[in-house]
Amino acid sequence: MRVMAQMAMVMNLDKCIGCHTCSVTCKQAWTNRSGVEYVWFNNVETRPGLGYPRTYEDQERWRGGWTVNRRGRLKLKGGGRLRKLLTIFSNPKLPSIDDYYEPWTYDYDTLTSAPLQEHTPVARPRSLISGEPTKITWSANWDDNLGGAPDHGHRDPMLKGIEDKVRFEFEQTFMFYLPRICEHCLNPSCAASCPSGAIYKRSEDGIVLVDQDRCRGWRMCVSGCPYKKVYFNHRTGKAEKCTFCFPRVEVGLPTVCAETCVGRLRYIGLVLYDADRVLEAASTPDDTDLYEAQRRVFLDPNDPEVVRAAERAGIPRDWIEAAQRSPVHALITTFKVALPLHPEYRTMPMVWYIPPLSPVVDVVRDTGHDAEDHGNLFAAIEALRIPVEYLARLFTAGDVEPVNAVLRRLAAMRAYMRDINLGREPREEVAMRVGMTGEQVYDMYRLLALAKYDERYVIPPAHAEQAHGLEELATECSLDYEGGPGMGGSGPFGENSGGASPIAVENFRMLRDRQTTDTIAAPLDKDNRVNLLNWDGKGRPDGLFPPREHPGGGDPAGEVEPKP
Amino acid sequence: MSALDILLWVAVPYISLAVFVVGHIWRYRYDKFGWTTRSSQLYENRLLRLGSPLFHFGILLVAIGHIGGLLVPKSWTEAVGISDTAYHVVAVVLGVLAGACTLFGAAILVYRRRTVGPVFSATTRNDKLMYVLLVGAIVLGLGTTVLGNLTADPHDYRETVSPWFRSILILRPEPALMAAAPLGFQLHVLVAFALFAFWPFSRLVHVFSMPLGYLTRPYVVYRSRDEQLGSRPTRRGWERVP
Numbered sequence: 175m176r177v178m179a180q181m182a183m184v185m186n187l188d189k190c191i192g193c194h195t196c197s198v199t200c201k202q203a204w205t206n207r208s209g210v211e212y213v214w215f216n217n218v219e220t221r222p223g224l225g226y227p228r229t230y231e232d233q234e235r236w237r238g239g240w241t242v243n244r245r246g247r248l249k250l251k252g253g254g255r256l257r258k259l260l261t262i263f264s265n266p267k268l269p270s271i272d273d274y275y276e277p278w279t280y281d282y283d284t285l286t287s288a289p290l291q292e293h294t295p296v297a298r299p300r301s302l303i304s305g306e307p308t309k310i311t312w313s314a315n316w317d318d319n320l321g322g323a324p325d326h327g328h329r330d331p332m333l334k335g336i337e338d339k340v341r342f343e344f345e346q347t348f349m350f351y352l353p354r355i356c357e358h359c360l361n362p363s364c365a366a367s368c369p370s371g372a373i374y375k376r377s378e379d380g381i382v383l384v385d386q387d388r389c390r391g392w393r394m395c396v397s398g399c400p401y402k403k404v405y406f407n408h409r410t411g412k413a414e415k416c417t418f419c420f421p422r423v424e425v426g427l428p429t430v431c432a433e434t435c436v437g438r439l440r441y442i443g444l445v446l447y448d449a450d451r452v453l454e455a456a457s458t459p460d461d462t463d464l465y466e467a468q469r470r471v472f473l474d475p476n477d478p479e480v481v482r483a484a485e486r487a488g489i490p491r492d493w494i495e496a497a498q499r500s501p502v503h504a505l506i507t508t509f510k511v512a513l514p515l516h517p518e519y520r521t522m523p524m525v526w527y528i529p530p531l532s533p534v535v536d537v538v539r540d541t542g543h544d545a546e547d548h549g550n551l552f553a554a555i556e557a558l559r560i561p562v563e564y565l566a567r568l569f570t571a572g573d574v575e576p577v578n579a580v581l582r583r584l585a586a587m588r589a590y591m592r593d594i595n596l597g598r599e600p601r602e603e604v605a606m607r608v609g610m611t612g613e614q615v616y617d618m619y620r621l622l623a624l625a626k627y628d629e630r631y632v633i634p635p636a637h638a639e640q641a642h643g644l645e646e647l648a649t650e651c652s653l654d655y656e657g658g659p660g661m662g663g664s665g666p667f668g669e670n671s672g673g674a675s676p677i678a679v680e681n682f683r684m685l686r687d688r689q690t691t692d693t694i695a696a697p698l699d700k701d702n703r704v705n706l707l708n709w710d711g712k713g714r715p716d717g718l719f720p721p722r723e724h725p726g727g728g729d730p731a732g733e734v735e736p737k738p
Numbered sequence: 739m740s741a742l743d744i745l746l747w748v749a750v751p752y753i754s755l756a757v758f759v760v761g762h763i764w765r766y767r768y769d770k771f772g773w774t775t776r777s778s779q780l781y782e783n784r785l786l787r788l789g790s791p792l793f794h795f796g797i798l799l800v801a802i803g804h805i806g807g808l809l810v811p812k813s814w815t816e817a818v819g820i821s822d823t824a825y826h827v828v829a830v831v832l833g834v835l836a837g838a839c840t841l842f843g844a845a846i847l848v849y850r851r852r853t854v855g856p857v858f859s860a861t862t863r864n865d866k867l868m869y870v871l872l873v874g875a876i877v878l879g880l881g882t883t884v885l886g887n888l889t890a891d892p893h894d895y896r897e898t899v900s901p902w903f904r905s906i907l908i909l910r911p912e913p914a915l916m917a918a919a920p921l922g923f924q925l926h927v928l929v930a931f932a933l934f935a936f937w938p939f940s941r942l943v944h945v946f947s948m949p950l951g952y953l954t955r956p957y958v959v960y961r962s963r964d965e966q967l968g969s970r971p972t973r974r975g976w977e978r979v980p
């Protein structure tokens with residue numbers, strides 16, 4: 175037994191309102207730079223839907239993740255090492271920018287500088303890739319809320335074979351939101367596909383990162399990741415991916431996407447697992463057994479033997495305690511309501527999901543039945559084959575049994591808690607119907623509905639004794655490091671050469687650079703164009719306002735000239 | 739031997755090679771972040787899919803051919819019984835084939851750079867200079883080989899260029915050998931040395947990242963967290979306690 179700790183997340187899909195706050199805050203924090211305009215470390219997709227990038231789940235096309243070969247050995251679906259090297263000059267399975275979307279900005283400048291004319295001037299979209307005027311035809315969540323679903327909803331790879339049974343008419347369809355971040359897999363195929371060995375899994379907390387100094391831009395990781403959560407920065411020529419906000423997690427703060435989640439549906443905690451059994455579990459012959467196989471890799475942090483082995487493996491005491499209190503462990507193993515996303519990719523993903531009961535509840539309520547009654551809900555779960563089958567394709571490689579079991583537990587919780595809320599005697603038999611005790615159901619309810627910040631996020635800081643010097647604590651200026659903030663500018667080989675700068679500072683600098691120069695979108699008249707998206711409201715970026723007529727004084731009232 | 743000969747066939751090569759070596763060391767230490775292929779496949783794939791493998795496999799063959807032709811003395815191949823004509827025929831046929839692939843691939847790539855909007859706007863001045871030198875060296879090399887072999891008595895570079903190049907490497911330069919070579923070879927060599935001197939400062943550095951280690955390393959790389967937590971250096975007195 176080789177015990178390792180993994181930082182993991184669980185999302186409760188019933189509570190996601192599809193507000194995209196998580197995506198936007200993550201973008202503001204980490205990918206608000208040129209070259210990564212199209213990059214969404216966190217994206218929220220409406221399901222059924224195409225996802226981002228479009229149809230990324232169709233592994234027959236993209237060939238991401240792992241597969242078992244005829245001899246039962248695990249191998250990369252995109253081909254082995256030699257094949258990777260032979261196709262290195264032109265990656266055959268790389269999504270093009272059209273499979274994502276062409277990022278754009280608007281030439282806001284025309285709003286202020288257009289000459290007097292009959293019609294109101296408009297800001298037209300301009301591609302951030304070529305700088306040319308463009309037509310917006312797709313974006314990261316173009317099919318949000320089933321937008322356009324009657325036209326392309328059937329192209330959702332997970333609907334294969336049941337396309338004609340899913341109704342996309344507004345009243346008849348079911349839908350839910352699926353927020354996605356990198357899975358920080360136990361068996362990451364992105365790392366396995368990287369020829370340079372630049373992608374690594376941190377041995378302390380399992381976070382998967384790209385070493386920006388070792389990445390050489392071979393792009394194999396983009397193809398290798400079945401979730402398409404590695405992106406290629408087209409300006410720096412390096413791969414970038416969700417970092418699980420490691421600078422925050424290291425000091426015990428939740429990730430940006432979790433912290434800002436409006437639905438408070440994200441749980442972060444540690445999971446202990448046996449690293450020696452990962453390969454074996456990932457090689458499980460039958461796709462539908464992978465969910466169970468992965469769960470068996472996890473270790474019980476309350477088992478004294480596991481604790482001893484963890485201590486021997488050098489896992490600090492407070493981390494073991496955090497693993498014991500971990501909400502993620504509770505949801506996955508104790509309550510068994512969380513399921514992995516696409517276990518059939520065999521990467522052993524570590525962001526798990528509580529499937530939504532709401533499609534079922536909605537149908538029961540719409541038919542005029544009591545949607546809080548466990549009997550009605552149980553019957554509906556059995557009867558509503560399509561939503562359940564669809565969920566099973568996402569979370570259990572198509573096996574409806576585990577999904578049914580989870581939904582029944584959620585339904586039982588609903589019914590059990592209603593009695594309590596109405597001041598009635600709770601019925602133990604409701605809990606027993608799903609193999610739980612009333613107390614367990616109540617605990618689960620507490621965790622899902624009431625849990626406070628420190629119960630939802632149990633993150634042991636990497637080293638508390640260091641906390642004072644760490645970036646995210648505001649006791650010192652975080653830009654106060656050797657070399658100064660944003661002083662460096664760019665190296666001699668373009669804007670993205672030179673030494674690596676701290677992430678926060680890099681973002682700061684990029685933001686400033688983009689406020690003042692935006693060469694890709696505004697090649698000629700860059701001085702009088704400004705990207706409003708990145709303007710934080712401070713200062714006066716050149717070109718945002720008309721030039722002051724009388725710089726350096728004079729009667730301010732005199733500047734307000736009547737405009738024609 | 740004129741001063742010009744010394745300059746061109748002794749000074750220039752040594753300066754160029756020195757810049758090449760020191761430049762790479764410096765760049766690697768200073769600019770690991772900028773050390774990348776800077777692929778533009780995300781923008782355009784149809785032309786790249788054809789041009790890039792043609793060019794890259796071609797130039798790998800060309801490189802192997804050059805290493806063989808320049809470093810293996812004529813006496814060695816003769817000693818193992820390869821006749822001069824046989825060597826020449828094989829070298830010319832393979833060389834022209836590989837060179838043509840390379841040039842054709844490069845032509846596609848340059849055409850793509852010029853005509854595909856996003857690729858063009860991602861092209862820096864540095865890239866343009868690199869393209870001029872690289873394509874120049876390829877054209878001169880291929881042209882010299884083809885034209886030379888159209889004449890009745892092709893020049894045997896293994897009598898002049900090769901021994902001169904080896905004399906440079908063993909630090910006993912013999913410029914006279916090179917001065918005697920035809921103009922085509924001389925120009926090819928000069929452009930090549932200009933390219934070498936420019937190499938460490940261009941995107942060509944990615945050649946030295948050929949990821950052969952991938953064939954042997956374990957699939958999943960584990961690494962310990964950096965000494966430094968968060969995003970700035972640990973201050974003295976606050977180091978991690980083991």
Ligand code: SF4
Nearest residue numbers: 356357359363364399
């Ligand atoms: S989900 Fe994340 S860790 Fe897993 S293969 Fe993709 S990029 Fe790698």
Ligand code: SF4
Nearest residue numbers: 200416418419429431
């Ligand atoms: S963990 Fe951090 S980097 Fe990853 S998606 Fe969430 S906010 Fe973005």
Ligand code: SF4
Nearest residue numbers: 190193194196435437
């Ligand atoms: S912020 Fe929370 S509720 Fe809003 S879309 Fe993201 S995950 Fe869903």
